Amino acid sequence: MKKALKILGFTLAVVVFLVVCAAGFVQVRGIPTYEKPQVAALKIQVTPAQLKQGEAIAVSMCADCHLNKQTNSLSGKLLTEIPPEFGSLYAANITQDKEHGIGNWTDAELVALLRTGIGRDGRFRIVMPNFVRMSDEDLHSVIAFLRSDNPMVKPDPTPSHEQEPSLLAKTLVNTVMKPAPMPTAAVLAPPPADQVAYGRYLVVGRYKCYDCHSKDFKSNNDIEPEKSAGYLGGGNKMIGDQHAEIITRNITPDPETGIGDWTEAEFVKAVKYGMAPGGGLRNPMPKFSVMDDAEAKAIFAYLKSVPAIKNATPEDGTGSAVATR
Numbered sequence: 437m438k439k440a441l442k443i444l445g446f447t448l449a450v451v452v453f454l455v456v457c458a459a460g461f462v463q464v465r466g467i468p469t470y471e472k473p474q475v476a477a478l479k480i481q482v483t484p485a486q487l488k489q490g491e492a493i494a495v496s497m498c499a500d501c502h503l504n505k506q507t508n509s510l511s512g513k514l515l516t517e518i519p520p521e522f523g524s525l526y527a528a529n530i531t532q533d534k535e536h537g538i539g540n541w542t543d544a545e546l547v548a549l550l551r552t553g554i555g556r557d558g559r560f561r562i563v564m565p566n567f568v569r570m571s572d573e574d575l576h577s578v579i580a581f582l583r584s585d586n587p588m589v590k591p592d593p594t595p596s597h598e599q600e601p602s603l604l605a606k607t608l609v610n611t612v613m614k615p616a617p618m619p620t621a622a623v624l625a626p627p628p629a630d631q632v633a634y635g636r637y638l639v640v641g642r643y644k645c646y647d648c649h650s651k652d653f654k655s656n657n658d659i660e661p662e663k664s665a666g667y668l669g670g671g672n673k674m675i676g677d678q679h680a681e682i683i684t685r686n687i688t689p690d691p692e693t694g695i696g697d698w699t700e701a702e703f704v705k706a707v708k709y710g711m712a713p714g715g716g717l718r719n720p721m722p723k724f725s726v727m728d729d730a731e732a733k734a735i736f737a738y739l740k741s742v743p744a745i746k747n748a749t750p751e752d753g754t755g756s757a758v759a760t761r
């Protein structure tokens with residue numbers, strides 16, 4: 437018995453020692469650096485249609501994090517919707533300023549970052565979503581917008597704030613949160629006429645609805661989104677205004693807990709204007725107000741086709757919709 441206890445004690449000591457070493461390693465290593473992805477040099481051709489498209493995507497997909505209300509430009513800010521246990525994390529200045537923004541980044545460097553999350557210096561960018569399934573055309577239009585004369589991207593000299601990740605955040609980026617691999621072939625979007633396929637593209641590629649609307653960011657699969665745990669079934673805990681905990685909702689076609697009993701018109705209104713049958717939708721649900729109706733309808737058609745998941749999320753009257761910390 438005594439011997440067994442001794443062995444147990446020794447084993448525990450070894451485990452504690454290893455955990456302390458690992459924590460120390462992660463603390464010192466911080467946010468990891470990777471080899472820069474190979475992206476062939478490219479020069480994006482700018483057309484007026486592309487600029488319009490790029491602006492629409494950036495307003496929906498980049499502004500929520502990067503738009504600073506003081507400067508009225510994409511000069512970056514503290515992300516208050518990140519749970520405090522991850523530390524203080526800041527969206528970067530992505531205006532055209534050559535020193536503090538992305539004025540000196542090449543198109544290829546921007547493609548590499550948006551696809552994989554790896555910056556021009558090799559450092560992994562945390563929290564910044566990867567757009568690994570966005571079509572080449574959409575991605576190029578976003579970059580064309582970043583280079584345009586739109587006031588949101590005019591050079592702004594506000595320095596990007598250094599990240600202050602917690603040990604937990606550092607552990608995650610050293611373990612489960614890794615850069616996405618660079619696509620090896622052209623990424624194409626299906627034509628809008630193919631409504632369900634186009635809707636799927638919008639959900640997994642252009643707008644990444646599944647990213648927030650599946651079970652947890654940590655178990656999402658960026659390469660094969662349908663393999664994300666609880667794909668589109670909601671339940672992901674996020675932080676909204678005034679640090680309220682907001683749980684994402686089930687948008688699979690389950691009639692009781694999902695959107696199976698919604699009409700197309702109700703859905704379009706909820707997505708574009710944040711007005712759902714159950715009431716107003718709060719941050720961090722983006723308002724996709726510049727999305728066109730055809731896109732919202734295609735998303736609805738696709739969502740109707742995905743496997744229904746029964747998962748009661750707050751609008752169903754279970755759980756607490758707002759839990760103030």
Ligand code: HEC
Pocket residue numbers: 493494497498499500501502515525526527528529530537538546549555560561562563564565567578596599
């Ligand atoms: C969920 C919030 C979020 C969204 C949405 C987001 N970003 Fe970011 N982005 C960040 C954060 C945070 C950083 C800084 C990360 C770091 O330094 O580790 C960042 C960094 C960047 C950088 C690197 C800048 C630098 O100097 O390192 C670029 C470029 C960028 N984002 C572009 C975009 C574009 C374009 C979009 C939309 C298509 C977008 N981001 C959407 C949060 C976000």
Ligand code: HEC
Pocket residue numbers: 639643644645646647648649674682683684685686687694695703706707712713714716717718719720721722724735750751757
């Ligand atoms: C940044 C995270 C995020 C993204 C991206 C996102 N959502 Fe949401 N969505 C939420 C949150 C959080 C809620 C719950 C808001 C609340 O409780 O007030 C929500 C609510 C909804 C609802 C209301 C459902 C109900 O039962 O009331 C619908 C519909 C919806 N989202 C559709 C979408 C679609 C479609 C997309 C992509 C075009 C999308 N969302 C992208 C976070 C997100």
